[in-house]
Structures are given as C-alpha cells and as structure tokens.
Amino acid sequence: MLKIDIDRKRYADRGGSPHVALSGLNLQVGDGEFACVVGPSGCGKSTLLNVVGGLDGDVEGRVRLDGEAPGNGVGFMFQEPRLMPWLSVLDNVLLVAGRSAAAKARAVDLLVAMELGDVLQAYPGRLSGGMQRRVALARAFVIEPKLLLMDEPFVSLDVPTANRLRAMLVELWQRCRSTVLFVTHDLREALALGDRVCFLSGAPGRVVLDLAVTLPRPRVADGAAVLELQARLLAQHPGLLAGLAGGNGCAPGRDDG
Numbered sequence: 001m002l003k004i005d006i007d008r009k010r011y012a013d014r015g016g017s018p019h020v021a022l023s024g025l026n027l028q029v030g031d032g033e034f035a036c037v038v039g040p041s042g043c044g045k046s047t048l049l050n051v052v053g054g055l056d057g058d059v060e061g062r063v064r065l066d067g068e069a070p071g072n073g074v075g076f077m078f079q080e081p082r083l084m085p086w087l088s089v090l091d092n093v094l095l096v097a098g099r100s101a102a103a104k105a106r107a108v109d110l111l112v113a114m115e116l117g118d119v120l121q122a123y124p125g126r127l128s129g130g131m132q133r134r135v136a137l138a139r140a141f142v143i144e145p146k147l148l149l150m151d152e153p154f155v156s157l158d159v160p161t162a163n164r165l166r167a168m169l170v171e172l173w174q175r176c177r178s179t180v181l182f183v184t185h186d187l188r189e190a191l192a193l194g195d196r197v198c199f200l201s202g203a204p205g206r207v208v209l210d211l212a213v214t215l216p217r218p219r220v221a222d223g224a225a226v227l228e229l230q231a232r233l234l235a236q237h238p239g240l241l242a243g244l245a246g247g248n249g250c251a252p253g254r255d256d257g
C-alpha cells in the first residue's frame with residue numbers, strides 16, 4: 001500500500017517569492033493498482049512524483065510504501081527517455097539491472113517484448129523517439145519495481161505510437177503487478193490506463209475527485225468507451241476538468257466510472 005499524506009509542499013523561491021505547490025494532499029494506492037493523477041498545468045503533478053519518489057525530501061508530510069519510506073524498489077519514467085547516448089540499448093537497461101546473467105536475461109527478454117530485439121547493440125541516437133521510449137519502458141520494468149512513478153512518459157508522440165506504448169505499458173504492468181502512479185494532463189490517456197483517476201485542483205494541488213475506472217481492458221485512449229466516459233464526466237462535473245487535454249474541468253468525492 002502506498003500512502004501519501006502531504007500537509008504542505010512549499011518552494012522557498014519561485015522567481016523571487018515562495019510558492020505553495022501542494023497542500024492537504026492525501027492519497028492511498030493499493031498494491032498492484034494503476035493510479036493516474038491528472039490536473040491542470042502547474043498544479044504540482046511533477047512535484048508530487050518527486051516527493052513520492054524521495055527526489056525531494058523538503059516537504060511537510062509523509063509518504064509510506066508498505067509502512068516505510070519508498071526506497072530501492074521505486075522505478076521512474078520521465079517525459080524525456082533520459083537514455084545514456086554513449087551506451088547501447090542493452091547497456092542502458094543493464095545500467096539499472098546490474099550485470100548478472102539473470103539480469104541480462106531479463107533485460108533481453110523485456111527488450112524483445114518491446115520489439116527491440118534487433119537493435120540491442122544500437123546507440124540511442126540511431127533510434128526513433130518511440131523506440132527510445134520503449135527502451136525507457138524496458139529500463140523502468142527491468143528492476144521489477146514495487147512502485148513505478150511515471151511523469152507524462154508518452155507526451156509529444158503521435159497518436160498511434162502513443163497508443164502502442166500505452167498497450168505495452170499495460171501488458172508489462174499486468175505481468176509485473178507493480179503499483180503505478182502515472183501523471184498526465186490528458187484525461188483520455190488517464191481513463192485508458194488507470195484503475196483509478198485522481199483529479200488535482202489548481203495550485204496548491206490536492207485531490208478533488210477520486211474516480212474508479214471500471215471499463216473493461218484493453219482500452220484505447222481514442223476508443224468509443226473512453227470517449228463515452230469522458231463525455232459523461234464532462235456532463236457530471238462541468239468546470240472541474242478545465243485545463244486538461246481532452247477535458248473541459250472536478251467535485252469532491254469518489255465516483256464509479
């Protein structure tokens with residue numbers, strides 16, 4: 001169980017004055033659950049991931065993964081693939097997996113599953129943007145993370161590539177059963193991926209709607225079921241989804257979708 005209780009996250013200096021990014025943000029994510037966090041630009045989504053992952057410890061509050069501060073079992077995937085350009089595809093993944101025979105076998109297995117088996121020795125500069133994200137996805141899962149934190153990992157990809165990567169992510173998650181916290185400003189993406197979608201308010205961010213998504217899988221972000229649910233949410237919560245891609249505006253409480 002991931003338990004997030006952030007009383008306040010304040011930046012001392014945002015260009016000359018302090019800024020409270022998060023306030024009264026409470027969220028629990030069950031083991032193996034896929035939780036998406038959506039919210040308008042600047043509401044503190046990346047800040048939340050940095051705090052949860054322990055990259056930023058300057059916070060009033062507490063984050064616990066199975067009762068302890070999140071540590072080694074946490075994987076990250078960011079907006080940029082952040083691959084080492086001087087290392088081959090395989091070595092990029094081995095960098096986090098280690099050099100044992102078992103680690104290498106796992107890395108190759110994942111890269112083959114990501115349809116990258118024929119470019120194991122290629123350097124990242126030779127790969128397309130979508131291929132680089134697939135390497136980053138394999139690298140994120142190779143440690144079989146207990147908790148995977150994802151910050152808009154498929155942003156600025158074309159629609160078919162993003163849909164393919166989302167399908168690959170769900171397949172890996174179903175195989176590994178990691179707990180996932182996935183940040184996006186794209187409501188359709190969140191509805192396509194999440195067991196739950198948590199909506200944050202504008203700054204300072206806090207959870208204003210916690211929605212269980214019960215649509216059957218597989219789902220596609222631009223598929224009929226997702227579009228229908230999106231339209232229903234827009235009708236139920238006018239104004240709340242403002243500022244989201246694919247949305248217009250949320251209300252306190254818990255809903256079933």
Ligand SMILES: Nc1ncnc2c1ncn2[C@@H]1O[C@H](COP(=O)(O)OP(=O)(O)OP(=O)(O)O)[C@@H](O)[C@H]1O
Pocket residue numbers: 011012013014015019021039040041042043044045046047048185203
């Ligand atoms: N290191 C920092 N120092 C000062 N202020 C910061 C810092 N990092 C973020 N902020 C501020 O905190 C607020 C939240 O930023 P954050 O990047 O978490 O938002 P976000 O919801 O992820 O935004 P976006 O969707 O646009 O990526 C913003 O107003 C930002 O300017």
